[in-house]
Amino acid sequence: MGVANRLDLTLRLVQGQPPGERVSVAELAQRLGVSEMTVRRDLDVLERQGLVRRVHGGAVAARAREEGGGFEARKGWQTATKDRLGAAVAGLVEPGSRVLLDAGTTTVHVAEQLAAQAPLTVAVLSLQAAVRLADRPGIELLVVGGRSRPGERSFVGPLALRTLDSLAFDVFVMSIGGVHAVHGWSEFSLDDAAVKQAGLAQAARTIAVADATKLGVRAFSQVAPLDAAHAFVTDAAAADPVTHPGGPPTLDALREAGVEIHLAP
Template sequence: MGVANRLDLTLRLVQGTARVSVAELSRRLGVSEMTVRRDLDELERQGLVKRVHGGAEATRSSEEESGFAAREGWQAATKERLGRAVAELVPPGSTVLLDAGTTTVHVAEHLIARAPLTVAVLSLQAAVRLADRPGIRLLVIGGLSRPGERSLVGPHALRTLETMAFDTFVMSIGGVHPRYGWSEFALDDAAVKQTALAQAARTVVVADATKLGVRAFNRVAALDRADVFVTDTAADDAATHPQGPETLAALRDAGVGIVLA
């Protein structure tokens, strides 16, 4: 995992709780405690976390700084490939629920070529990409827009989802771990994903390879709740992603199809 990717994941894990220890971050990221301390020192230098005895806590400004806008350009070429690969799995004429996230925005752009489609979105950014596109019947799931992310969450979003059925749920994810399963950094996002999983005939999960082996704080579901996992080819390279091959093997054992883009 590259340093910048690791810093991003470290910051999001710190944001997921009031305070997190160095040992917990080491366990969730699969790196040494020395590496975690060095990364926390860098994040503190940038004013994004506050070091405390044995760990760190998020500053009030860190959520805004590391939100959707900050991550949108991250690994853009990889996310573009993933977006195209996911869209190709969606049959024209079907009903799709599209999750929030920087990668699913790329999925939204490629879904236009799969029209006609009915697409329900959990992201204001995805809604902008799909609005007024020929052949796209767009439904914006109501709810609270989460600050910094513009994902749609909360009780209203959950109640709306419970009244619907989808052919395919395209789910983004913060972490996928061989034993812990699918997980997310924010409790509100995890709750939406859990409800959406129950309403879809098929679930396609998409995430870049940096998410493999990561345990975010909020468990969404076991690995076998997904049908297909789309990630980049680096996921199968133990040199750059030490937990990648193990995680992919666990997914295959759980009956999840793997697409490397």
Template structure:
């Protein structure tokens, strides 16, 4: 697993628990404890985690960009391919619910050329990408902007989604696990995704391969509720992603279409 991939998973695992030990991270990532300590030092220097004796805890963001911005830089080329692959599946004329996340910003950039579309954006970053684009009718879901992520969450967001119907929900995800299904690191984000799943005719989930085998804090739904999963080809490589092939097999057993970008 490359350094950027490892930092991404490490950050997500720390965010998903009250406290994560160095030994636990080393076992999950298949690296030495020395490597984990070095990675935690890097994340702490960026203000994303706080080192404690024997492990780390999630740090409160210093500013609105401290959670989203560093992750946006990781695997940017991979996320660009994923974004293009997802957008190519969206038919012109569709009503689209676009989830929050670093990968779905790349989806938004490619959707701009797929109009006419009506897009309901669940993040301020995606909304900024789609604002004033020809052929795109942009609707920004109401709600609270979650600190560090700028994802829109809370009762107002849920109420807005419950009043709408979508041809397609493009769902980002924090973790996809063979036994535990789709999961997220934030209860608020998980609730929004559940509402989106309920209101969409079809769902395309998108995530890079680092999310395979990850069980995040809050379960969103079983694997079979998603129609299509778009990920990168390294998901099938046991050397870089030991849990990848097993997770992919579970997805196929649940009759989820898998596309590699």
């Protein structure tokens, strides 16, 4: 697993803990498949960026995350991979579709590519995606609204859920924090998980997307079983058992659940 991939997943695992609770170095090493020394070095990097706070034997999420650090720190990681994922997802969307676009750093790259599939009606669940799609020819942009989650600028809460309940979509592009052979799709935030569940219920087809580091990961809050999605887009590294031991068995479980697999080169 590359350094950027590992930092991304480490940050999400720390931030996925309940407020004030730590995740131990030993647990992170086990989840990531690396040494405890490597985990300590990575936590030092994240602490210098103000994203985590080191405590005895582990780390907790830093308050800087509530001031925009989470998304801003991650958006530059794995940019080339996310560009490829964005293009692969956009290629699965038919012109004329009504699309619900999830929040997340990867779906920002999807937003950049969707203009090529115009005309589209696109409802967005993040401020970042709204900026990318505003005033693009052939794109009718809907901003779902709700509470902007600090640090992520994703729309969550009762207002977002009520809005989604009143709409119907052809496609839901779902970004996901973890995909596990047994525990299915999961997220690091209860708020984000609730919005994703609403999106799944309101869409005729769901395309899930995540980079290879999310395979084999069980995040804090379960979103749905594997067969809730119709297609899954990830990068080709997910099929490499050396760099991503959790990848191949998770891909096998997805195929057994009837999910189409698309590996972006």
